[in-house]
Amino acid sequence: MSGELETTASRCHFWLPNKRRHCANTPLPSSVYCGNHNPSSAPKRVPCPIDPSHTVLQDSLELHVKRCPFKKQVDALEAKPYYSKSINAGDSDEPTVSSADKRGSIHRLSTSDFWGLINKIKSVHSSVVQVLRDSYLVPESCEKWLKGQLDKSLPYQEKHVVQQASILGNMESFGILQKENNDAIAGTENSKSEVRKNDVAVVEFGAGRGYLTQMLADCYSVRKVFLIERRSYKLKADRSLRQNESLALERLRIDIEDLNLCGVDSLKGVPYLATGKHLCGPATDLTINCCMGENRKEGKGEIKGLAIATCCHHLCQWKHYKNKKFLSDIGINKKEFHAMTWFSSWAVDGDHSSDDPSIEDEAKPLKVCEKTEAHSDSGGIERIIRSMPAIERAAFGFMCKEIIDTGRLLWLKENEFDAQLVSYVPFSISPENHLLIAKKQS
Numbered sequence: 001m002s003g004e005l006e007t008t009a010s011r012c013h014f015w016l017p018n019k020r021r022h023c024a025n026t027p028l029p030s031s032v033y034c035g036n037h038n039p040s041s042a043p044k045r046v047p048c049p050i051d052p053s054h055t056v057l058q059d060s061l062e063l064h065v066k067r068c069p070f071k072k073q074v075d076a077l078e079a080k081p082y083y084s085k086s087i088n089a090g091d092s093d094e095p096t097v098s099s100a101d102k103r104g105s106i107h108r109l110s111t112s113d114f115w116g117l118i119n120k121i122k123s124v125h126s127s128v129v130q131v132l133r134d135s136y137l138v139p140e141s142c143e144k145w146l147k148g149q150l151d152k153s154l155p156y157q158e159k160h161v162v163q164q165a166s167i168l169g170n171m172e173s174f175g176i177l178q179k180e181n182n183d184a185i186a187g188t189e190n191s192k193s194e195v196r197k198n199d200v201a202v203v204e205f206g207a208g209r210g211y212l213t214q215m216l217a218d219c220y221s222v223r224k225v226f227l228i229e230r231r232s233y234k235l236k237a238d239r240s241l242r243q244n245e246s247l248a249l250e251r252l253r254i255d256i257e258d259l260n261l262c263g264v265d266s267l268k269g270v271p272y273l274a275t276g277k278h279l280c281g282p283a284t285d286l287t288i289n290c291c292m293g294e295n296r297k298e299g300k301g302e303i304k305g306l307a308i309a310t311c312c313h314h315l316c317q318w319k320h321y322k323n324k325k326f327l328s329d330i331g332i333n334k335k336e337f338h339a340m341t342w343f344s345s346w347a348v349d350g351d352h353s354s355d356d357p358s359i360e361d362e363a364k365p366l367k368v369c370e371k372t373e374a375h376s377d378s379g380g381i382e383r384i385i386r387s388m389p390a391i392e393r394a395a396f397g398f399m400c401k402e403i404i405d406t407g408r409l410l411w412l413k414e415n416e417f418d419a420q421l422v423s424y425v426p427f428s429i430s431p432e433n434h435l436l437i438a439k440k441q442s
Helices: 002-009 058-067 071-078 099-107 111-128 140-146 158-173 211-219 238-242 283-292 324-329 334-347 368-373 376-387 390-414
Strands: 045-047 055-057 201-205 224-229 248-253 272-280 303-311 417-423 434-440
Touching: 045 058, 055 058, 058 071, 099 334, 099 376, 111 334, 111 376, 111 390, 140 158, 140 211, 158 211, 158 272, 158 303, 158 434, 201 211, 201 283, 211 224, 211 238, 211 272, 238 248, 272 283, 283 303, 283 390, 303 390, 324 390, 334 390, 390 417, 390 434
Parallel strands: 201 224, 201 272, 224 248, 272 303
Antiparallel strands: 045 055, 303 434, 417 434
């Protein structure tokens, strides 16, 4: 036993979680850590300016920029005709506010200001948000997916299939996606040529591996699809999609913020539908701006409809948000908007599995309000938040999400679109269950 303690003492004290042991190197004479892990001697690392997903030694930054393996990818992207830096970003001069900054701003509020903000948001919600209609649709065209008539080697999960089916079902029900003519398919060769195809392209934003488009292509007769995604993924649906000889597929690896659809040659003059499953935070606003913003030009394909499942509202930014006028009209300023986005994370950050935290009783004040105010000097804002029941925090988080999505909905309605905001799957399938769906008015 003493030998084991002696061995441990002679090793660097830096813990290696993957190996579940301490570093085996000998510590420096003046430290309990070795030269590699000594905090005081560690050189400073900074994010790579080309791709911030990795860090670089600050002393080697200039040399690294010249040799960074991502540099060729960035140079190739910037040469594309559809690349335009921050074209969809909105107020490009407006700084991005981190979640930590949002949290800090809220925690610095006085108790009275905190409850004043809570009650203001609740009042705004009751005045501008209508109860979301449940629209859990599984179209006949997608039943083969749900019945398991799929390639079992593909990494599908049932909950994702249900979400995808309901998105497509709502698109069909709303009249922006046409049902396949099964009678013609079952007929003769001559009748097969008369199968009614959707005469629009489909652009999936934040496509990921492309499984929403995979279902759409399998269940509906679309002829042209575009997958927009900034990251690289394994196990993509692209290989299966490319085996469909009647389908033209293009995948564009680009951030939605920098995408100029006018530069996509194969989309010029082609009407299209915009889709997206769980477009995180500002990606929804960037997509609306990309398709319908001020940067539209003659010759670009015209958007005919849109179906976006929103999520991660805590990532939303004032600089990107599409309907600032709506916020101004209801008395929400920039600081309050960022607070509201931070509160929105309460909708999904706790254990709400026992009940659906519906907000039918949103007019009722949070139960914790009065008793917490009586002890306002003893714990601060963090203690107040921790004392709130999870189910009530979740209900308030959903209020914030609905206000944010209502602004997007109203912007679409004010810009010649027939639009709806619905709950497209049950809470038990996904708490991120808002679907924004719209079609161009004739």
